[in-house]
Amino acid sequence: xxxxxxxPNLADxxxxxxxSVSKLQxxxxxxxxxxxxxxxxxxxxxxxxxxxxxxxxxxKNAVIMGGWYCQFLAEILINNNNVNFMxxxxxxxxAKAISYKFxxxxxxSGQYLASTKNIFTMKLNEKQTEIGSVDLVVNTSCEHxxxxxxxxxxxxxxxxxxxxxxxxxxxxxxxxxxxxNSTDELIEQAKLTNIEFAGEKTLANGMKRFxxxxx
Amino acid sequence: MKxxxxxxxxxxxxxxxxxxxxxxxxxxxxxxxxxxxxxxxKFSYDIQLxxxxxxxxxxxxxxxWAYRKCYMFNEDLFPELKYGKEFLYLDLDVLIHNSIDSLFxxxxxxxxxxxxxxxxxxxxxxxxxxxxxxxxxxxxxxxNRGQLKPIYDHIETNTDYIFFTYPTIDNYFxxxxxxxxxEENSKQLFRGLEKGITYSWFxxxxxxxxxxxxxxxxxxxxxxxxxxxxxxxxxxxxIIESWNI
Numbered sequence: 001x002x003x004x005x006x007x008p009n010l011a012d013x014x015x016x017x018x019x020s021v022s023k024l025q026x027x028x029x030x031x032x033x034x035x036x037x038x039x040x041x042x043x044x045x046x047x048x049x050x051x052x053x054x055x056x057x058x059x060k061n062a063v064i065m066g067g068w069y070c071q072f073l074a075e076i077l078i079n080n081n082n083v084n085f086m087x088x089x090x091x092x093x094x095a096k097a098i099s100y101k102f103x104x105x106x107x108x109s110g111q112y113l114a115s116t117k118n119i120f121t122m123k124l125n126e127k128q129t130e131i132g133s134v135d136l137v138v139n140t141s142c143e144h145x146x147x148x149x150x151x152x153x154x155x156x157x158x159x160x161x162x163x164x165x166x167x168x169x170x171x172x173x174x175x176x177x178x179x180x181n182s183t184d185e186l187i188e189q190a191k192l193t194n195i196e197f198a199g200e201k202t203l204a205n206g207m208k209r210f211x212x213x214x215x
Numbered sequence: 216m217k218x219x220x221x222x223x224x225x226x227x228x229x230x231x232x233x234x235x236x237x238x239x240x241x242x243x244x245x246x247x248x249x250x251x252x253x254x255x256x257k258f259s260y261d262i263q264l265x266x267x268x269x270x271x272x273x274x275x276x277x278x279x280w281a282y283r284k285c286y287m288f289n290e291d292l293f294p295e296l297k298y299g300k301e302f303l304y305l306d307l308d309v310l311i312h313n314s315i316d317s318l319f320x321x322x323x324x325x326x327x328x329x330x331x332x333x334x335x336x337x338x339x340x341x342x343x344x345x346x347x348x349x350x351x352x353x354x355x356x357x358x359n360r361g362q363l364k365p366i367y368d369h370i371e372t373n374t375d376y377i378f379f380t381y382p383t384i385d386n387y388f389x390x391x392x393x394x395x396x397x398e399e400n401s402k403q404l405f406r407g408l409e410k411g412i413t414y415s416w417f418x419x420x421x422x423x424x425x426x427x428x429x430x431x432x433x434x435x436x437x438x439x440x441x442x443x444x445x446x447x448x449x450x451x452x453x454i455i456e457s458w459n460i
Binding site: 027094 | 337338344345347373376379396
């Protein structure tokens with residue numbers, strides 16, 4: 001994919017979000033800006049492209065780990081990758097509130113849910129489990145958190161979803177607590193055994209990103 | 216009988232335990248027993264610290280992760296603590312200006328922890344996911360027996376995850392046991408001590424109106440000497456001696 005579809009509903013949601021954050025959550029303005037930069041979009045479109053190449057039919061029930069405001073990812077997964085439902089788990093209350101504004105159209109259609117649960121130690125959101133087995137797990141910020149092996153062991157030993165994981169070797173930020181130097185390391189962190197894609201890409205900000213897709 | 220606890224490990228705070236004990240003699244008139252949980256028991260008030268979590272400790276990653284404080288949340292680990300239901304923990308680097316008796320008169324529907332009123336909440340919110348800038352501080356904790364056992368159990372159950380993820384105990388508490396985004400939330404475990412009880416020597420008192428650093432505030436109960444890094448460590452008692460008051 002080379003672009004996202006900037007349709008009127010999306011424009012309405014996003015412009016109102018930015019206006020609202022500026023007025024009500026000014027401390028988040030800079031971070032919202034970062035979440036919408038060129039590199040963020042490059043990384044998410046890369047994900048959308050490779051995932052579509054492997055599984056064009058789509059997914060019923062997706063877990064998003066640390067999805068932040070999730071404006072690019074929700075648009076891409078739902079409209080490009082045919083994901084029927086996704087729940088974005090991000091521990092930050094602000095991220096949840098802002099993500100609901102960005103994705104108001106998907107929330108209204110019942111396709112998008114946000115939760116502040118930390119699923120490294122807590123159960124999945126009840127609404128998500130009511131939908132059925134999770135068949136897709138996406139984490140585009142593995143460098144920010146503990147190994148994804150824990151998530152496999154805690155939630156998905158039986159359902160065996162497809163994992164799409166991104167990370168980086170850029171360790172100069174304090175909150176990059178779990179960087180990797182290769183796709184092999186990322187695979188090892190999650191203990192994936194059936195790899196359908198592994199690649200790396202240098203984004204516009206100069207950061208190298210690794211991506212693996214597999215089970 | 217109330218229990219007042221401190222925790223000491225390593226050599227950084229040599230002499231501080233006795234000085235804290237003397238401060239308590241002066242500023243606490245309730246009936247209490249004083250204990251120090253330590254890796255090197257020596258005095259009658261010393262209690263041996265467990266070592267169960269030591270092997271999870273990584274000196275680079277966990278340099279400021281004061282996990283040893285969390286053993287005391289399971290009072291049953293320590294036969295010495297079988298009496299009394301009220302507990303007060305104090306860091307060794309706190310200065311007591313005035314009577315602390317009222318800390319034992321707080322309602323204990325929830326346990327209490329220092330609310331760092333010197334923090335800019337917008338900064339805390341901005342940095343929530345980055346594991347920095349927490350509005351709470353574990354230098355002083357007041358609880359009743361059993362109230363903090365869920366924290367002990369949570370660490371015990373998720374040791375590898377928690378040691379890997381959290382650089383400080385305050386970050387961990389802030390993510391799991393305090394609702395920074397809704398501080399009146401009755402479901403949160405901790406409540407923050409009100410303004411006017413504690414202030415920070417290195418960080419100020421109340422944001423934004425009273426943020427002078429390195430200023431004595433005698434009208435407060437306690438001064439914290441909480442600081443960020445070993446590089447900027449300053450001996451509290453050397454500072455106090457320089458006050459000339």
